[in-house]
Structure formats: structure tokens, C-alpha cells
Amino acid sequence: MSNIQIFNHSIHDIGYISRTVTYGEEYEMVLDFIDCYLKSRKNLKNKQIAIFIEPQIDTGYPDIVIVDYYITKGLSWVNTRYKLTNNDLKILFEIQKNRSISINNLKSSLGFSENELEKIITNLANCKLIYKYADSGSVRNVRLKSYCIIKNVIAIEAKIDKWNEAIRQATNNTWFATESYILMKKDKCNDAIMKTCEERGIGIYLTNGKNKKVLRSNRKTIPVSYSTLQFNEWILRRHFKEVNNDYE
Numbered sequence: 001m002s003n004i005q006i007f008n009h010s011i012h013d014i015g016y017i018s019r020t021v022t023y024g025e026e027y028e029m030v031l032d033f034i035d036c037y038l039k040s041r042k043n044l045k046n047k048q049i050a051i052f053i054e055p056q057i058d059t060g061y062p063d064i065v066i067v068d069y070y071i072t073k074g075l076s077w078v079n080t081r082y083k084l085t086n087n088d089l090k091i092l093f094e095i096q097k098n099r100s101i102s103i104n105n106l107k108s109s110l111g112f113s114e115n116e117l118e119k120i121i122t123n124l125a126n127c128k129l130i131y132k133y134a135d136s137g138s139v140r141n142v143r144l145k146s147y148c149i150i151k152n153v154i155a156i157e158a159k160i161d162k163w164n165e166a167i168r169q170a171t172n173n174t175w176f177a178t179e180s181y182i183l184m185k186k187d188k189c190n191d192a193i194m195k196t197c198e199e200r201g202i203g204i205y206l207t208n209g210k211n212k213k214v215l216r217s218n219r220k221t222i223p224v225s226y227s228t229l230q231f232n233e234w235i236l237r238r239h240f241k242e243v244n245n246d247y248e
Helices: 025-040 079-083 086-098 103-110 114-126 163-173 191-200 226-243
Strands: 004-007 048-053 064-069 100-102 130-132 138-141 150-158 179-184 203-207 211-215
Touching (some): 004 226, 025 150, 025 203, 025 211, 048 226, 079 226, 086 138, 086 226, 100 103, 103 114, 103 138, 114 130, 150 163, 163 191, 191 203
Parallel strands (some): 004 048, 150 179, 179 203
Antiparallel strands (some): 048 064, 130 138, 203 211
């Protein structure tokens, strides 16, 4: 299980916050799903998995987020990355998406003040996450693989009933996840739910003693949004804290 990390509580010194667990039937279903999922992944070799339970992101608290990633030998790290904020990641994502962009265009598209934008760009450059050209008025991305280790982000919304709410939340999760699913404690899924999920590009998991994927989610590429990069930073911060034995 060394290849699997579970984030089931807040870890403040890496900036990770999760919702306090509400015990009940839904939470038991979440734990049952994770238990079955771990059993199916017990023979992992190279790939690593992080499982987040109700992480706090800007759109709420998805029930489960499963992240596939690879940490390779010689991976570089700059300690200033521990302090990256959501605003830093918003600008990083915009630069990564555009590859090369002027500071004026960043300012107009994201609404940051010039001083704030300049500070964040300098910070990202010091973290070796972007290239900043002196006196050119523009910035450029670095290779995504040089700082982003995640390969897939699967969001799952669990509901005992209230399927419309589960579908709504799973649709919201497509904002940051490469794949988004609802999770139901059933042996079968009715046609109406199947059709609605298919139309929205979200998938369906059933769990009842074992996990069964009855509808595959549409898949997006990394990174989907700046919040996708949040998961990357949380995993790496935890990794390097453990490697350096640096937990407070």
C-alpha cells in the first residue's frame, strides 16, 4: 500500500483542508467504495494513487477524488511552492493554457491589479513554474511534466438517494476533474439516470459489496482548471514533507 496515499483529514502545513466527516449511511458507502477500490489496486507497481475524502476546493467538497500520479527519481522541488495560493495557481493555469501570454492580457482576463500580478509572476518564476522574460512584457509556460505529476483526476459524488443532486454535483466536478462520476448503492441503474448522466458526460459507479462501473465518464486532459493543479501541489507537498521529515 506504499503506492497509495489517503487524505482523510486536514493537513494544515501543506495547505490542505477537508470537511469534517458526517457519519452516516452515505459516509459508510464512501468507505465501502474506497475499500473495494484499494483491494483492486493492491498490486500497483509504478503508478501511485492519492485518495482525497471531501477536499475543500473553490466549488465545494466533492465526496471522493482519486488522483493517479507518478513520482520519478530526481524530481525537482522548490520550497517556496509550499506557499503557493489559489491566486498563484489561477495565473499558472492561465499561462499553461496559453503557453505564451502578455502581462497585459493576463491582467485583463483575470482582473488582478498590476502590482499583485507582478508579485505572483515573480513568485512563479522563482518556483521555476514559468519563464519570465526581462523587459518583454510577456511570460511563457514551462513543460507541464516538469512540475505536474498527476495523470488523471477522478471525482465521485455519493448519494443514497437524491440522484438529481448527485448528478448536479458531479456535473460541477467536471470543472476540475478529468473524469466525473456519481456513486450509488445499487445493483442496477435505471434508464432515466443512465440517460441523464450520458447526456452530461458523467459516469456511474455502483457499489454493493463490490464496485462496478456501468457508465464511463467523458475524459478531459490535464490540467482541466487551476483546481486540478491544487491536487498536484498537495500531493507533492506531502511527499517532500515526508522525504525531508519536515512535518511540524
